[in-house]
Amino acid sequence: MTHVEREQWDVVVVGAGGAGLRAAIEARRAGARTAVICKSLFGKAHTVMAEGGIAASMANVHPQDDWKTHFRDTMRGGKFLNQWRMAELHAQEAPERVWELETWGALFDRTPDGRISQRNFGGHEYPRLAHVGDRTGLELLRTLQQKTVGLQQEDHRETGDHEARLKVFQEFTVTRVLKDADGKVAGVFCYERETGRFLVLEAPAVILATGGIGKSFKVTSNSWEYTGDGHALALLAGAPLVNMEFVQFHPTGMVWPPSVKGILVTESVRGDGGVLRNSDGRRFMFDYVPDVFKDKYAETEEEGDRWYEDPDHNRRPPELLPRDEVARAINSEVKAGRGSPHGGVFLDVSTRMPADAIRRRLPSMYHQFKELADVDITAEAMEVGPTCHYVMGGVAVDSETAATVGVPGLFAAGEVAGGMHGSNRLGGNSLSDLLVFGRRAGLHAARYAMSGAGGGAVAARVEAVDVEAAAAEALAPFAGPDGHAPENPYTLHQELQQTMNDLVGIIRREGEMAEALERIAALRARARRISVEGHRQFNPGWHLALDLRNMLLVGECVARAALERTESRGGHTREDYPGMDRAWRPVNLLCRTSDGGGIALERTLTEPIRSDLLALFEREELAKYLAEEELGSEELGS
Numbered sequence: 001m002t003h004v005e006r007e008q009w010d011v012v013v014v015g016a017g018g019a020g021l022r023a024a025i026e027a028r029r030a031g032a033r034t035a036v037i038c039k040s041l042f043g044k045a046h047t048v049m050a051e052g053g054i055a056a057s058m059a060n061v062h063p064q065d066d067w068k069t070h071f072r073d074t075m076r077g078g079k080f081l082n083q084w085r086m087a088e089l090h091a092q093e094a095p096e097r098v099w100e101l102e103t104w105g106a107l108f109d110r111t112p113d114g115r116i117s118q119r120n121f122g123g124h125e126y127p128r129l130a131h132v133g134d135r136t137g138l139e140l141l142r143t144l145q146q147k148t149v150g151l152q153q154e155d156h157r158e159t160g161d162h163e164a165r166l167k168v169f170q171e172f173t174v175t176r177v178l179k180d181a182d183g184k185v186a187g188v189f190c191y192e193r194e195t196g197r198f199l200v201l202e203a204p205a206v207i208l209a210t211g212g213i214g215k216s217f218k219v220t221s222n223s224w225e226y227t228g229d230g231h232a233l234a235l236l237a238g239a240p241l242v243n244m245e246f247v248q249f250h251p252t253g254m255v256w257p258p259s260v261k262g263i264l265v266t267e268s269v270r271g272d273g274g275v276l277r278n279s280d281g282r283r284f285m286f287d288y289v290p291d292v293f294k295d296k297y298a299e300t301e302e303e304g305d306r307w308y309e310d311p312d313h314n315r316r317p318p319e320l321l322p323r324d325e326v327a328r329a330i331n332s333e334v335k336a337g338r339g340s341p342h343g344g345v346f347l348d349v350s351t352r353m354p355a356d357a358i359r360r361r362l363p364s365m366y367h368q369f370k371e372l373a374d375v376d377i378t379a380e381a382m383e384v385g386p387t388c389h390y391v392m393g394g395v396a397v398d399s400e401t402a403a404t405v406g407v408p409g410l411f412a413a414g415e416v417a418g419g420m421h422g423s424n425r426l427g428g429n430s431l432s433d434l435l436v437f438g439r440r441a442g443l444h445a446a447r448y449a450m451s452g453a454g455g456g457a458v459a460a461r462v463e464a465v466d467v468e469a470a471a472a473e474a475l476a477p478f479a480g481p482d483g484h485a486p487e488n489p490y491t492l493h494q495e496l497q498q499t500m501n502d503l504v505g506i507i508r509r510e511g512e513m514a515e516a517l518e519r520i521a522a523l524r525a526r527a528r529r530i531s532v533e534g535h536r537q538f539n540p541g542w543h544l545a546l547d548l549r550n551m552l553l554v555g556e557c558v559a560r561a562a563l564e565r566t567e568s569r570g571g572h573t574r575e576d577y578p579g580m581d582r583a584w585r586p587v588n589l590l591c592r593t594s595d596g597g598g599i600a601l602e603r604t605l606t607e608p609i610r611s612d613l614l615a616l617f618e619r620e621e622l623a624k625y626l627a628e629e630e631l632g633s634e635e636l637g638s
Helices: 018-029 067-077 084-103 136-159 229-237 291-296 301-307 323-335 355-361 363-373 429-449 464-479 489-503 510-527 540-564 619-625
Strands: 004-008 011-014 034-038 166-170 172-179 185-192 198-202 205-208 247-254 275-277 345-348 382-391 410-412 587-593 599-605
Touching: 011 018, 011 185, 011 229, 011 429, 018 034, 018 136, 018 205, 018 429, 034 172, 067 084, 084 429, 136 166, 136 429, 172 229, 172 464, 172 540, 185 205, 185 464, 198 464, 205 229, 205 429, 229 410, 229 540, 229 587, 247 323, 247 363, 275 323, 291 619, 323 345, 323 382, 355 363, 363 382, 410 429, 464 540, 489 510, 489 540, 510 540, 540 587, 540 599
Parallel strands: 004 198, 011 034, 011 205, 034 166, 205 410
Antiparallel strands: 172 185, 185 198, 247 382, 275 345, 345 382, 587 599
């Protein structure tokens, strides 16, 4: 029998980025003994790469901003596929979450009168992003770490043990969510990446906060941890994923040199006045304003430039369209032969701001390009292009509690949770999303764990047979292929990334996605023959072999849902179905594991949007998105 250590907790949080730490803090404050599992070192989560700011309608820069405007912008950005109650809660609660961060020690940039500064971002009607230069994610995570340590110090003063009520397990990977005989969550199975030792954390409530899926794609802004772990854990536990076809390709990633291709160039560059030009020197975004946005965006460069100083009497420049629109426009310019020398376009802020202002407002971008590409962004343009950045789809959750559908005791928050952003996420909404729903997940997981339903840590019981099965699954790559030629995990990963990049990328076609599904099925069969050498200590090949299970599952979800949705909406663009079809507006696609180990799709309809929220929009605008039967009362939009 494989040796496996066991510990008991009330709540286990998988992931130590912004959503995970905010959830852990809230669960601990609610009285739950909480364990946090961190795939990398504590403080190295991908949240630090969120540079631009936290979207919250605090009205510090523009007095007319409010939660209703933020809600409208979020729904427009998501093309009305958003889980509207999540969008409402997010818009209402985001300001309080930012002010809370400030009381915990976050050092935001300030307005001249001393309030938290807010900047413009794509898709937001007013300057709304609270920021710390272009290092906002780093400051957010630092603040949450500091709060976590502060709670541990409180516990030490009371109990003599820093980890009595809140403990962080660094460099551990979870491979299974374990359930009891009644189908309720009972804990997780994980291993320590350095030593390979196995550990079971028994708990009646588990929160998934693992982030995204970008490492399934060849060109991505995502860090190495983003292998779809939480998405796969939820699937394998019996929870569905919703709308996985919607993958956001951030319009501006680095394109040169090849070693850094895909690294994020923050939207703050455009929010602070940066413009996009093609190889002819032309500001091409004016050619790509969709009809649904025409009344909101400038028609001339002069009007767009005036907007920065006088937004009340001018329309915003089209460089600040939602990300999906900008990414498609860049892709079109490159395909038309008007791209930059290395296959992107030019992003220029050097002619828009003084050099000292650029270094002050965009310090990370200045150093990133100077060190990695030998480009001085205060004097010359950057070469940028689309990069896989964010997945709008994710674990289907309850809007109020962040509880997953169908698995009692399982919760999800942050990028791993689906629904909030609809078909496309607005920049800045990710950080406020993880704060709002990280808190909600932690609060409701703690309440569940200590209620009659959860029963507390003592009630969580993991069966020995389930632990043995999880251990056997983790050790399988060491057994080698039974009578077959061994497969290398690095080779399979490269083939998967190339498949997703080429066949399920920014522009999609029926035949290519069908081919992608065939390739993924073949890769899954080959993955069963993966063989790794050595032992469990310091073995990155073994880690990748286990991650591949997750990436293959998630890759199939994306491809299968993208093939099913015969329209173009947000982050999902079908060349063979280029228009947005109003009949698809209320349709959600759920992915579940099938009996054969693959993915099965199910169509469901969203709950109708509440009438008072629909009334925030003009009826003419709603008619561009909603089906006729959804428009309802003639009074809407009046």
